[in-house]
Amino acid sequence: MKRLKQGIHDATSSRWNAKPVQSRIDELNPMIRGWAGYFDQGPVCPIYRSIQDYAERRLRIWLMRRRGQRGTGYRQYLDEYLYETLGLYRLPRTRADLLNAKA
Structure with a gap:
């Protein structure tokens, strides 16, 4: 997780x-x-959320600095803009291969 965050x-x-x-x-x-494809075993949803939040925050800050402005960019760059317009990959919120019923 540290190496992925460093890469981001x-x-x-x-x-x-x-x-x-x-x-x-x-x-x-x-x-x-x-990274998500390789580390998809076990309870990964909280980790996915952490990585997704970090990527969003870093991208917003980078976009703001690129424009020569200060701040975090949460109001200027909404989630819809990051994911739908720019095409940032959204990590899954749930795992599809988990069973819903207990045996």
């Missing part, structure tokens, strides 16, 4: 401000999707 941090650092937003999304999505 590096991909949204200020040295990438000159790059287009889509290139950052194209780098983040395979990183997050691949």
